[in-house]
Amino acid sequence: MYKRLMISALFLKNMKYALLFLLVGVPGLGFSQDPLKLGQTTAEELNMKVYAQDTSAAAVVLYDYGHSSFLYTKGDQVQLKRLMRIKILKKAGLDQANISIPFYRKDFNHKEEVLDLKGFTYNLEGGKVVKVKLDEKAVFEEKEDINWYVKKIAMPNVKVGSVIEVAYTIKSDFLSILKWTFQSSIPVAWSEYRVNMMPFYEYTHLLSGFQKFHLEDMKVITQAVAFTSEQQSDRVTTERWGSATYKLAQYRWVMKDVPAFTDEPYMTGSEDYLSKLEFTLTKVQYPESKPVYMAGTWEGLAAELQKEEWFGLQLQNTAVFKKAVEEAAANSPDLLTKVKNIEAYVKKQMVWDGKHRIYSESIKKAYDARTGSSADINLLLTAMLREAGIDAKPMLVSTRSHGTPAMNMPMVSTFNYVIAAVKVGEATYLLDATDRDLPFGVLPYRCLNGQGWVTSLPAGKWLPLKNSERNTQLVSAQMEIKPTGEVTGKMEESYGGMSAHQMRATIKEQGRDNYVKKLASQNPEWTRQDMSLVNLDKNDKDLKASYTLHRAGESQPVSLLYVSPMLNHATHENPFKLANRLFPIDFATPQDETYVFTYALPAGYEVEEMPKAINLSLPDNSAKFSYMVQVADGKLQIMSKLNINKPVFTAKEYQDLRELYSRMVAKHAEKVVLKKKS
Structure with a gap:
């Protein structure tokens, strides 16, 4: 998931430079493709109806280009120039027209600025290309917290079929971090990042995510760089302008046909898994100066x-x-x-x-x-x-x-x-x-x-960061099955740990009365009445709920009764739907789900068919599922138990965990068949 590399630039004597680059797996592919420019959208892009790599996509990033370089005219700065082009394919993709650009301000002398912001929307109307410019009135700036701000853009005249373009520059006083994200919530056809690396800086470079580069390259270029410097004489400060020619290392990274990133059950934030590059400045050494090591330590x-x-x-x-x-x-x-x-x-x-x-x-x-x-x-x-x-x-x-x-x-x-x-x-x-x-x-x-x-x-x-308590859910019921198929009885539920907290939060958000009403109407097949909640305001106690449960039957006794023994608590679908998974499965805390249901069988009926017991366990008992059914003294007893005994499972354990859940879903779907004795 992560790959490290060091980009190191060392300054040598007499204004002669040598660059030392320690890279991992860089092919010599050359810079064969120049960056696209604003306004170069094509008829093919405007006529596109579907993205071939993902026909379900509501929108696609056609092109995302970023180029970082260093400036020396107002102190040491770094600037990122970016151009992004997006195609809207379906109505669900229209929200891509609302673009946010975050930037950072520490104080007046240490800040980032968003400059040269331009945007256009292109549509085909009557066979002609109609181009609408972004209005300055559609650009807003908001303060998100003490230091973080965001430019928000509402692109004009966007509809299904539109191509939108946005270009801007971020000028930053902070050299310590460079970053480029190749992946998005929609597919990305082409994402490219370049850096003109000066010979004064040494960065640690971290690649995360699961996508591979389409191109990786570096070439040495010669470039004149403008600078200003201050000189003091007789208490008078004078500013001097000039330029110097340097040999720079220009890096290029490209990813092509990057799939949309989609959230999966039981995972942490997308930032953990998006394909991206991050650079951290570790050393600065200017000509004829001692090296300065940055605060790159804890x-x-x-x-x-x-x-x-x-x-x-x-x-x-x-x-x-x-x-x-x-x-x-x-x-x-x-x-x-x-x-x-x-x-x-x-x-x-x-x-x-x-x-x-x-x-x-x-x-x-x-x-x-x-x-x-x-x-x-x-x-x-x-x-x-x-x-x-x-x-x-x-x-x-x-x-x-x-x-x-x-x-x-x-x-x-x-x-x-x-x-x-x-x-x-x-x-x-x-x-x-x-x-x-x-x-x-x-x-x-x-x-x-x-x-x-x-x-x-x-x-x-x-x-x-962990809690000592497990998430627990214990559900028990004493039920009676009548010859007509009617089922009635009382159910009790108990929640502990984070499960209790989440339940309390839901009840307080909805209001106790509304929560009870909503629960009563949740499944029209079942009627819940006489709801009681215990320990709702006692946060250090398990939250308990009890209610009567009823399901109507036929008007007359029937010869065969089909009983869903898990009542309204069956797990109906496997949360792990994908055949393969690249990400860890993060439950946050260990958890236990236990269901114990007892049914009084109707007189004159016997069990014709019932589920077989099952006992599954993953290696090291990291997860367990057991299901037991038995008949004794005219009563049918069901027990289902799921134990997740560790908070995080690796991607390699995914198949076993997925299979365990599949077996649980299948077992919960099995019915008990009762037959009237002849």
């Missing part, structure tokens, strides 16, 4: 975060929360109880705004407003715990939708969330105060993603 990142205004410095003045801490921690007999009380206080006081953040402009302002992001709330929690004399540190997390953090690449951008790591005695508790309904020490599902990084000096440390 030690460097930990030290940097302690001094960050919107992170480490937020935790220095904890005294402003003294009164709140005294109120929260009052009557705490021991340290652990104090931690629990302070977390409960923060949960009660604060309302999460739903935003995933690692930086906070001001945790004091967020506290006064009683609302904030994950960073506002959990850095506040950390500060209050520290004010109480407790060992608490921020922990950076990448949520499941954001992708698994790169543990070998010390970059803040690999994270998007922060929680608190709290040490009490020898135990460490991972706390997230954004969700009031979670018990103490239980992380929300979004945070169960590999490992998180505690930002402690000297180099931080990685800890697994």
Whole structure:
């Protein structure tokens, strides 16, 4: 899935340069194809009705070209020039006309800018090409968080059959990261990325995803580069303009006919699996200067975060929360109880705004407003715990939708969330105060993603993100089957761990009454009445539900009765539909599903046919499924049990897991046949 390579450029004496490139598997293919230019859409593209490589595609990226190069006229900068062309094939593809361009601003002197934005929509009307230019009024800029902004574009006159083009330049003061993504949610016919690498910089280069390059190449080019420099004399600063000629390494990577990326059940965010290139700057060495090694270590990142205004410095003045801490921690007999009380206080006081953040402009302002992001709330929690004399540190997390953090690449951008790591005695508790309904020490599902990084000096440390509880679901029923085929009885359900939390969240979102009504009408074949919910507001207890269950029968007794023994809890389809899978299967937590149903058989009937027992187990008991049916003392007993005993399965284990689910679906579909005695 990942391939590493180092791009290294070393500066030598007397303005003579040699380039050292250590690459993996680069064929000498040459730069045979020049980049396309804006406005070069073809009649073939406009007449296209279907994309041959994926006839179901609603849209296709015909061409996506990016070229990164370095600038030296306003300090050291890097710019990305991009041109993208998309064909709309079906109505479902019209949303591709809404384009977002994210960019980053740290402060006035350290920012990114989106420049030279142009766009056109092309349509065939009456056999002629009609070209409509993007209106400036259709371009909007929004602030997404403290540092991230986005340009949003609504392309004009887009309809099925349109070809849209967008071109822009991103000029950036940040040389530390370069990135290009080849894959998208729609197919990509051609994606190409080039970099003109200067001889001053050394980058670590990471390739992720499962798609192979159509072309890989590098050639050395000679290029004049403009620069400005400052000279000081007698307290007067003068600016000097000039240029110098360098030998640059121009890299080219191309992927062709890249399939659309589609989410599959039980997987983390698409960022983990999209085919993309990422570069991290590790060393800078200018002419006649000593090399400067970038903060490419966890030690460097930990030290940097302690001094960050919107992170480490937020935790220095904890005294402003003294009164709140005294109120929260009052009557705490021991340290652990104090931690629990302070977390409960923060949960009660604060309302999460739903935003995933690692930086906070001001945790004091967020506290006064009683609302904030994950960073506002959990850095506040950390500060209050520290004010109480407790060992608490921020922990950076990448949520499941954001992708698994790169543990070998010390970059803040690999994270998007922060929680608190709290040490009490020898135990460490991972706390997230954004969700009031979670018990103490239980992380929300979004945070169960590999490992998180505690930002402690000297180099931080990685800890697994997991909950101690399993997801559990226990369903039992005492039912009676009548000669007419009518089935009636009482069902009880019990949910524990993350299952209980998700159920509580659903009930509170819909409202208890609406939830009960919706459940009652879920399956018209079955009638649910007398619903009872226990422990709905007790987050540390299993959530329990009970109700009567009824299914109508015939008007007269019948000679053969067909019973679906799993009632309304059968697994009807296999979630793993694809024949093959490239990605791991991530359940987040181990889980148990147990169903025990007992049926009182009608007098005068006997079992004509019933499912056979089955007991399946994957290697090392990583997953198990058992199904048992027996008749005793005039009663039919069914037990179905599924155990997922580890949170993550590799792609190599997919076939075995898929087969286990297939056998479970088939077994749940089998019926019990009861025959009237002659």
